[in-house]
Amino acid sequence: MDTLRKPLQGVWNIVRFNWHFYILSIGLAMVLLYLSSIQTVIPQEYMVFASLAIVSIILISLLASLYIYDLSGLYSLKWMDRLGLSEKNSIVNINAGFDETSELLVKRYSDAKFSVLDFYDAKKHTEISIKRARKAYPPYPNTLSITTDGVPLEDNSVDIIFAILSAHEIRNNAERIVFFKELKRALKPNGKIVVTEHLRDAPNFLAYTIGFFHFHSKSTWLMTFKNSNLKVSKEIKITPFLTTFVLQNA
Known part of the structure; x- marks a missing residue:
């Protein structure tokens, strides 16, 4: 890792510059979980799956970004x-x-x-x-x-x-x-x-x-x-x- 860059600088920049996206996504996942417990129109497992899918997509993108921008040697x-x-x-x-x-x-x-x-x-x-x-x-x-x-x-x-x-x-x-x-x-x-x-x-x-x-x-x-x-x-x-x-x- 190059000494001119701080540890995890790449993935941290993505989060800090796009924090609105992550707040909205996590908020949507929480709303879906809440609605799954109070409504009966849509099967509960579908809404839970959708909520987990949103969280999984966020985690996968952050892990990929961690690899690309902090661990791959891109900036070395x-x-x-x-x-x-x-x-x-x-x-x-x-x-x-x-x-x-x-x-x-x-x-x-x-x-x-x-x-x-x-x-x-x-x-x-x-x-x-x-x-x-x-x-x-x-x-x-x-x-x-x-x-x-x-x-x-x-x-x-x-x-x-x-x-x-x-x-x-x-x-x-x-x-x-x-x-x-x-x-x-x-x-x-x-x-x-x-x-x-x-x-x-x-x-x-x-x-x-x-x-x-x-x-x-x-x-x-x-x-x-x-x-x-x-x-x-x-x-x-x-x-x-x-x-x-x-x-x-x-």
Whole structure:
């Protein structure tokens, strides 16, 4: 576990930034249990089962998050050894309003020229969890706010661009393609873009049930990359729940 992160920081952040969801879910489970004891219209065992199912879904998602964000080594960044990256002169890290990686990347690539870009837009990204996260964690020093259609980087100027658990927040397909075209424009001819994301797939459905709809499918990502004139040079699984794509100019 990286010393820059506290024990259980990942799962604790999920709870503290989404506490309203957990209160509502537990409250619903308790109401169902109570109603099962006072009404006779719906068989009692059905309502008890529904209550237990709600609690089980919460526990499974928290256990999965504990594994992914606290126990898997995600934030140790050792998995980057498998990406074939070398220390370069120019690195850009992109976040969507909540930055958990810049400090870690700066430590790993200590000799690189490092920039941080944040495409958070309060009008588009209205999730209360992001607002709570931004209040709890100030942005990395000298982070530059950007728009997805105007990345202020010079053409052919960057060796490595990281987008770790951030690009999925661009919900519109056309907007996401424009964004990746902007990243491609800034990339040096032999540069790489590293995209790490949950996918809308079976493992993430088992972990997060309907919450997996917040993620994009692999086919959606591949379509985005293709239409941005980027190709996947390498693909790895950090865990069964996280996929990293290494992109290069097509």
